[in-house]
Amino acid sequence: xxxxxxxxxxxxxxxxxxxxxxxxxxxxxxxxxxxxxxxxxxxxxxxxxxxxxxxxxxxxxxxxxxxxxxxxxxxxxxxxxxxxxxxxxxxxxxxxxxxxxxxxxxxxxxxxxxxxxxxxxxxxxxxxxxxxxxxxxxxxxxxxxxxxxxxxxxxxxxxxxxxxxxxxxxxxxxxxxxxxxxxxxxxxxxxxxxxxxxxxxxxxxxxxxxxxxxxxxxxxxxxxxxxxxxxxxxx
Amino acid sequence: xxxxxxxxxxxxxxxxxxxxxxxxxxxxxxxxxxxxxxxxxxxxxxxxxxxxxxxxxxxxxxxxxxxxxxxxxxxxxxxxxxxxxxxxxxxxxxxxxxxxxxxxxxxxxxxxxxxxxxxxxxxxxxxxxxxxxxxxxxxxxxxxxxxxxxxxxxxxxxxxxxxxxxxxxxxxxxxxxxxxxxxxxxxxxxxxxxxxxxxxxxxxxxxxxxxxxxxxxxxxxxxxxxxxxxxxxxx
DNA sequence: TAGTGGTCTAGACCACCGA
DNA sequence: CGGTGGTCTAGACCACTAG
Numbered sequence: 001x002x003x004x005x006x007x008x009x010x011x012x013x014x015x016x017x018x019x020x021x022x023x024x025x026x027x028x029x030x031x032x033x034x035x036x037x038x039x040x041x042x043x044x045x046x047x048x049x050x051x052x053x054x055x056x057x058x059x060x061x062x063x064x065x066x067x068x069x070x071x072x073x074x075x076x077x078x079x080x081x082x083x084x085x086x087x088x089x090x091x092x093x094x095x096x097x098x099x100x101x102x103x104x105x106x107x108x109x110x111x112x113x114x115x116x117x118x119x120x121x122x123x124x125x126x127x128x129x130x131x132x133x134x135x136x137x138x139x140x141x142x143x144x145x146x147x148x149x150x151x152x153x154x155x156x157x158x159x160x161x162x163x164x165x166x167x168x169x170x171x172x173x174x175x176x177x178x179x180x181x182x183x184x185x186x187x188x189x190x191x192x193x194x195x196x197x198x199x200x201x202x203x204x205x206x207x208x209x210x211x212x213x214x215x216x217x218x219x220x221x222x223x224x225x226x227x228x229x230x231x232x233x234x235x
Numbered sequence: 236x237x238x239x240x241x242x243x244x245x246x247x248x249x250x251x252x253x254x255x256x257x258x259x260x261x262x263x264x265x266x267x268x269x270x271x272x273x274x275x276x277x278x279x280x281x282x283x284x285x286x287x288x289x290x291x292x293x294x295x296x297x298x299x300x301x302x303x304x305x306x307x308x309x310x311x312x313x314x315x316x317x318x319x320x321x322x323x324x325x326x327x328x329x330x331x332x333x334x335x336x337x338x339x340x341x342x343x344x345x346x347x348x349x350x351x352x353x354x355x356x357x358x359x360x361x362x363x364x365x366x367x368x369x370x371x372x373x374x375x376x377x378x379x380x381x382x383x384x385x386x387x388x389x390x391x392x393x394x395x396x397x398x399x400x401x402x403x404x405x406x407x408x409x410x411x412x413x414x415x416x417x418x419x420x421x422x423x424x425x426x427x428x429x430x431x432x433x434x435x436x437x438x439x440x441x442x443x444x445x446x447x448x449x450x451x452x453x454x455x456x457x458x459x460x461x462x463x464x465x466x467x468x469x470x
Numbered sequence: 471t472a473g474t475g476g477t478c479t480a481g482a483c484c485a486c487c488g489a
Numbered sequence: 490c491g492g493t494g495g496t497c498t499a500g501a502c503c504a505c506t507a508g
Contacts, residue, residue: 009496019411023448029410035474046498051475061319062411068474068506077406079320079444081416083468084296086313171312175264176254176297181316181468185420185438185460203420203438209314213258225420233318233416244477270493281479286494302486303493 010045014053017043022062022073030075033063081233085181085207087167088134088142097136103162104195105131111147118210119149119217126150130161133195140196146221153218166219170211174218182208183231186224196226205229245280249288252278257297257308265310268298316468320416320442322402323369323377332371338397339430340366346382353445354384354452363391365401368430375431378459387451401454405446409453417443418466421459431461440464 021027033039036054040047054071057063061078065071092099108126111119119127128148134141146166148156159169186206193200204227210220256262268274271289275282289306292298296313300306327334343361346354354362363383369376381401383391394404421441428435439462445455 011496022411029407037474046500048477048499049497051477052496055476065475066506067476067504068472068508070474076322076325077410078322079414079416081318081320081414083316083318083418084313085316087311090311172264175312176257178470179314179316180470181314182465183318183418183440183468184465185440185462187438187462201436203422205418205420227420227422230417230419233418235413246477272493281481283480283496284478286496287477290495300494301488302495303488303491305493 011049011053011056014039014043014045014050015057018053018057019062027073029073029077031073032070033073035070080235082235083181083231083233085209085231087171088144088165089168092134092136092141095136098138100135100138101165102133102135103130104133105129106161108150108157115147115220118220119147121149121151128156130166132161132165134165140226143192143195143224144221145224146219148219149217152213152216167221170219174211174213177211177213177218179209179211184208188224192224196224198226202227205231207231246284246288246291249274249278249280249285250292253288253292254297262308264308264312266308267305268308270305315470317470318416318466318468320444320466322406323379323400324403327369327371327376330371333373335370335373336400337368337370338365339368340364341396343385343392350382350455353455354382356384356386361385365396367396367400369400375461378427378430379456380459381454381456383454384452387448387453402456405454409446409448412446412448412453414444414446419443423459427459431459433461437462440466442466 018033027033034042036047036050039050043050054063054065058065061080062074063071064074086094088101089099107129109129110116110124111121111127111129115127116123116125121127128150130146130148132144134144144167148166150157153174155173156169184206186204188196188198188200188202188204190200192204193202196204205225207223208221209223211218253268262268269277271282271285274285278285289298289300293300296315297309298306299309321329323336324334342364344364345351345359346356346362346364350362351358351360356362363385365381365383367379369379379402383401385392388409390408391404396404419441421439423431423433423435423437423439425435427439428437431439440460442458443456444458446453
């Protein structure tokens with residue numbers, strides 16, 4: 001590989017070259033591009049280097065790879081946005097504001113059907129239900145409405161949610177779970193409007209997230225953000 | 236590595252083991268974990284295998300790696316959601332519906348200040364402005380309000396946007412650009428409400444995206460979706 | 471069934487930066 | 490300055506699947 005380019009590693013130089021050839025239509029969308037061995041010969045590097053370059057481009061959605069069939073330029077490129085959704089506290093303090101939260105409601109009760117199904121509970125089973133308001137510099141930042149599966153994490157029932165937010169407790173005690181996230185827009189109810197300090201009916205960004213530990217549903221949460229709130233995605 | 240586990244590759248087995256040790260608090264948040272050489276010895280595999288396993292976990296936000304300082308369990312785990320935002324046509328047809336779109340407006344005109352800055356244009360420079368309504372089975376699916384930098388892609392001015400949507404033309408002609416995506420909630424204006432078939436003030440999911448080719452801004456677009464529309468993120 | 475990508479290894483050199 | 494991660498190599502075997 002052209003002796004130590006100033007710009008980073010060899011596999012990245014390979015990626016740049018591949019991208020350049022796609023852009024200038026040397027390799028148009030859908031085209032079959034040379035195999036790893038051929039490219040390694042052309043670029044004068046090891047096959048593993050080409051392999052890593054192409055593997056990452058495939059993960060990024062730029063290439064489509066199949067054994068025996070070879071590697072093609074993706075015909076229908078998909079825009080992928082990586083959203084980082086940090087813990088609320090960090091979201092607030094990272095922007096230099098003071099974090100605070102109020103526990104508005106806490107009960108152990110049977111969840112509505114939609115939540116029950118999402119948590120995989122038997123009908124009639126109770127779960128921990130908590131609603132909190134998170135604040136930045138005292139101003140409303142996020143309303144959190146959370147259900148926790150007590151079959152999965154029974155110790156949650158004895159946590160003082162006024163002292164530590166459910167969010168943080170779960171991150172500490174049940175780390176590294178998998179999650180499904182949904183984003184949508186919702187109109188503020190009377191109650192939500194009062195909490196967030198906006199008119200009823202105002203458009204709120206709503207994030208719903210269900211979290212599993214393996215196959216076991218742990219918690220499902222609905223986060224509401226005041227008008228103007230934005231989630232920013234990288235690449 | 237424990238002789239060809241049924242579940243996938245060796246580096247994945249290493250990842251599972253690392254995750255297991257984080258979950259059971261063998262390695263709590265913030266803890267320094269053994270180096271690549273030690274782990275390679277323990278797992279009986281090559282250092283490269285450990286390296287790949289840990290590199291991916293670091294990219295996923297589970298580990299934090301620093302030269303000389305070693306590898307630590309991330310203290311403030313971030314939930315990362317990967318949003319796939321396909322081309323509108325695909326989004327519609329993938330769900331078995333018929334795709335259609337109407338060009339509502341097209342002009343070459345100086346953009347408002349916010350757009351002008353985003354596209355990096357000199358004051359007074361005109362850009363291509365297009366507004367379209369995308370339909371699924373005839374029903375409103377998305378309102379697209381787009382500005383295209385004609386300094387970057389002058390040939391855009393001669394494209395028949397009624398025949399091919401700006402979205403698809405750009406994907407075909409200017410592939411593999413980098414982008415910034417923002418999601419928020421917005422209230423429907425009178426015009427938007429009429430287009431999307433919802434009451435004025437209804438909460439709309441708004442996606443704004445600006446796209447660059449290298450450092451050159453290409454286009455910025457605002458996508459509005461009717462109430463109930465959801466974006467789903469994987470992991 | 472042959473050829474592609476997927477993975478692994480043993481060894482090596484290097485850049486970075488914390489102790 | 491020395492140890493860590495970051496990368497690269499040459500070679501090997503394997504899994505999958507298109508032809």
